[in-house]
Amino acid sequence: MAVPGKKIPKTFSSSSTMGSDEDLKVYCQPCDRDGPQLPAHGYCVDCREHLCETCFVVHKRHTLSRHHTLLDKNSMPQSISSVSVHPTQPDNFTKSCPKHTKEIIKFYCQNHKALLCSVCVTLEHTGTSCKVNYIPDISGQVINSKEHQDILKAMDNVTEQCRKKSEDVKKITAKSNSSLADVLADIKKFRTEINQRLDELERQAEDAAKTIQKENNKNLKTVQTACDDVTKSLKTTSDSIKHLNTSKQADKLFMELKLAEQMIKDYEKRVHDLEAYDVKEYNFKENKAISTLLEKESSLGTLAEKSLKQPSPPPHVDIKSRQTSHQGKICVKTSKDKNICWIKGMILLTPDLLIITDCGNKAVKMVDTSSQSVTYQLQLDTGPCDVTSVTSTKLAVTLPVNHNIQFISVSSNKLKKKQTLKVDGYCFGISYCQGKLVVSFRYSGKLQILDTNGTILTTVKGENIFSRPEYVTTNTNSIYVSDRELATTTKLNWQGEVIGSYGGMTEPKGITLSDDGSVFVCDYSRKVIEEIAGDFSTGKVVLKDLNDPNAACLCADTCKLYFSCFTGQDKHDNFLQVFKLS
Structure with a gap:
């Protein structure tokens, strides 16, 4: 029977017995498998194979074997009996390469932590930076290894996380379904109340x-x-x-x-x-409001989401040091204006499109920040105060004297008045988020959350909360309000509960949010703009020595801060100041 590394002379049959004193010549084992018999020129200790001269040279150059220990002709074992012969192991390679589906994975790259087939090695991992190993050469070390234990532990951890997540979702789903059962009962109750009211009418x-x-x-x-x-x-x-x-x-x-x-x-x-x-x-003349309501409304009500998770307190935030640079100013006075501009509110629809309210000239203006000019002006019957975007093509503006909210459409670079919404007081600040309007009432010391039809969802009032609330801004988590008389900036959740208050100012007015959760507030009397950390723990002045800053707006895309002044002087109030923050 043939043994790797030796050849039985052709003159002998496979069953012949050779004499013990006969020294058999050692041949190249790789060539012996598939090619001609060539005498051995050296020996690879790692591969346990004799090599001819050609295979010996290639073995020293190939990526997979260049680090193997080679013995030259004089040092190599001179007979097959001096070589440890191991029984052939079964082929354990069965996993196909995801890139080369016809190839089997047999190698591992230490640098890229990747399993490879021979094609992968040849095409992508032949560089000097890759340390590629033949898997059988390194696989023995993983038996009962720390890696083996760590992997199993990590898998157990993920399994436990899945189990906990499944249990949590199960509990939350049960709560959600329970709340929806209450919703169905409330719908029935609401319908009954509607029926009773209609019966009464x-x-x-x-x-x-x-x-x-x-x-x-x-x-x-x-x-x-x-x-x-x-x-x-x-x-x-x-x-x-x-x-x-x-x-x-x-x-x-x-x-x-x-x-x-x-x-x-x-x-x-x-x-x-x-x-x-x-x-x-x-004859009977039907109530138009009721008939129109039934025709216009598409639902009996909405399903408002409420979180089933306990909100975690926000982490303490340190305000980073900011570099500021003045980028110039934009003149917002037009030929239609008869008075000094009094810019009370502003909102960015896009980085190039700024909407401002000019109370002094009873107008809403469209400002192109690229050309730094007013491109459209909509005249109103009374002075507007604050402005918010309801959609990319719809605005809402407070008209405090009339106790109205004026909706305005934005299309084809024009502004057009739409419907109005009556509110119960001198409305000042306004902000829209997730189908709700948040409105401050300057002289009644309250804040209201309404839907877009004017239905009051929540009222927040109290002498320890508000006295003269003015500007409002919102995000999906919180509501922010500046109170000019209490000299505070207050943070509330959407249930109307106070969750933070910052009192390090003298006369806070315009307010705007950054993407990282910090709040920029115009402190009118101190003539500064201060940045408050997201957790309301600290504040830091970012701009000082200003001319009575009034309203502000921050562009997240360009990191530009726009603000207006209210001094009673043309040279300040007719311009928007622009600063770059970094």
Whole structure:
């Protein structure tokens, strides 16, 4: 039977026995498998194979074997008996390469931590930076190794995380389904209340109709009774006159005729007075608001989400040091303006499109920040205050004098007035988020959360919370309000609960948010803009020595901060200041 590294002479059969004193020549084992017999020139200790001269040279150069220990012809084992022969192991390589599906994975790259086939090695991992190993050469070390234990532990950890996640979702789903059961009950209750209210309105309309019917019948009876009395009295008098005339009783006839004249005058007046009983026809005119509501509204209500998880307190945030540079100013006064500009509110629709409210000139203006010019101006009947974007093509502006919120459409670089929404007070600040409007009421010291139809969802009020709230801004987690009189900036959740307050200012006004959760506030009296950390623990002045900063807006894309001034002077108030933050 042939042994690797040796060849049985062809003159012997496979069953022949060779003498022990006969020294068999050692041949190249790789060539012996598939090619001609060539004498061995060296030996690879790692591969445990004799190599011919060509294989010996290639073995030293190949990526997979260049680090193997090679013995030259003089040092190599001179007979097969001196080489440890190991029984052939079964082929354990069965996993196909994901890149080369016809190849089997047999190698591992230490540098890229990748399993490889021979094609991968040849094409992608032949560089000097890659340390590639033949898997059988290194696989023995993984048995009961730390890596083996760590991998199993990591798998157990992920399994445990999945189990906990499944349990958590199960609990949350149960709570959600329970809340939805309450929702269904509330829908039924709401519908019942609507039905009861409609029944009440129906009864009121029916009672009104029945009252008119009753009055009509009463008037009819009065007229009929009066007419019957007149007719009966006149007939009696007429019969008497006819009798006296027939019987030629001149004296009595004379008196009766004179009495009849007076009676006729009295009865004519009485009949004339009956004309006051004017009877009208009626028809039913439906309430337009109710009929329009039923046609216009697409749902009985909405399902508002509420988190089933306990909110975790925000981590303490250190305000990073910012570099600021003045980028110039934008003139916002136009030929239509008769007064000094008083920019009370601003919102960016895109990095190049800024919307501002000019209370001094009763206008909403569209500003192109690239060309630094006003491109459109919409005149209003009264001075607007704050502005927010409802959608990319819809704005909402507070009109405090009229107690209105004016909706404005944005299309084709134009602004157009749409519907208005009545509110119950001097509305000042406004912000829109997730289908809700948050509005501050400057002189009634309150904040309201409304839907876009004007339904009040939440009212926040209290002398320890607000006194003169002005500017409002929001994100999906929180509501931020500056109170000019209390000199505080307050942070609330969407349930209206105070979750933070910062009092390190003197007269906070305009407020704007950054993407990292910090808040920029115009401190009007101190003539600075201060940045408050997201957890409201600290604050730091980022711009100082300003000219009475009033309203502000931050562009996250360009890191530019826009703000207006309110000094009563043209040279300051007619311009927006632009600063770069970094």
